[in-house]
Amino acid sequence: MPRTDDEWADIARWVRHAANKVGPALPLCLPGEPQECGRNAQQHVQLWSSDLKARAHHLIEDSALSREEAAYSAGPMYKEKLSALRERAARQ
Incomplete structure (x- = not known):
């Protein structure tokens, strides 16, 4: 799905926020700050x-x-969830 740089930047922020909710802080480099690492928003x-x-x-291993x-x-549960996400994306 084609996205603009701004859309990729929004997604990158959302994923970074989610990751920070389940573990230690990620590196501070954010999209729009190429001087930090040189990566674009899609790469982030x-x-x-x-x-x-x-x-x-x-978390799965730790809580099981x-x-x-x-x-x-x-394994199987993850694959079922991934398949459902792919099917939903294909319908959009």
């Missing part, structure tokens, strides 16, 4: 999304009562 979305995914996976429960949540 990718970076922070991968950070959020890792934090979520760690067994390795099997963690494996189910991080």
Whole structure:
């Protein structure tokens, strides 16, 4: 889905905010501050999304009562949720 730089910047801020809610603060570099790291807003979305995914996976492992429960949540359950998101995006 094509997005403008401003739309990517909004998404990057939302993902960064979500990641900060579930773990320690992320680096301070924000879209619009290329002097900090040189990445654009779309690259920030990718970076922070991968950070959020890792934090979520760690929460799954940390909160599961067994390795099997963690494996189910991080595997089949995750794949079901991802499939539903992709289907919803395809309809839009």
